[in-house]
Amino acid sequence: MFSKACEYAIKATIYIAQQSNQERRANVKEVAKAVNAPEAFTAKILQQLCRENIVESIRGKQGGFIFPVERQKQIKIFDVVQLIDGDGIFTNCGLGLHKCSSENPCPVHDDFKEVRNGLVAMVQKYSFYDLAIKTETGLVWLK
Numbered sequence: 103m104f105s106k107a108c109e110y111a112i113k114a115t116i117y118i119a120q121q122s123n124q125e126r127r128a129n130v131k132e133v134a135k136a137v138n139a140p141e142a143f144t145a146k147i148l149q150q151l152c153r154e155n156i157v158e159s160i161r162g163k164q165g166g167f168i169f170p171v172e173r174q175k176q177i178k179i180f181d182v183v184q185l186i187d188g189d190g191i192f193t194n195c196g197l198g199l200h201k202c203s204s205e206n207p208c209p210v211h212d213d214f215k216e217v218r219n220g221l222v223a224m225v226q227k228y229s230f231y232d233l234a235i236k237t238e239t240g241l242v243w244l245k
Contacts, residue, residue, distance in 0.1 A: 108186040111147045113137035115182055118157050119169045119234035127166025147186070154185050174231035183225055192222050
């Protein structure tokens with residue numbers, strides 16, 4: 103459903119939130135390992151997340167990536183999906199048609215509209231704080 107880059111970005115953001123909640127900083131290498139992603143690709147994704155002020159980067163020997171709790175509570179999955187993949191997943195036709203609309207629907211238009219609406223609701227429901235807490239308690243996993 104999401105691109106590989108978006109999947110990695112979501113998982114990386116959750117991982118950095120977890121580490122931040124434990125007052126630790128995560129470096130690119132450990133984030134890449136934690137989310138099972140190539141290191142160079144992870145570095146590019148983390149750059150984007152920093153540029154958009156989702157996570158923060160601290161330079162130096164004791165540096166790494168952090169995600170302050172107050173920001174974790176504000177940032178939703180939706181924000182990362184929109185940053186990495188854009189809003190096409192929430193607006194495009196389920197069959198990839200360019201002129202699909204309520205007036206000119208594709209064969210799955212109404213059914214896919216429900217799927218899209220459900221997806222929008224889900225990604226707007228959860229903050230990264232919610233996801234970090236769920237994974238820290240062992241209720242869900244990243245791998």
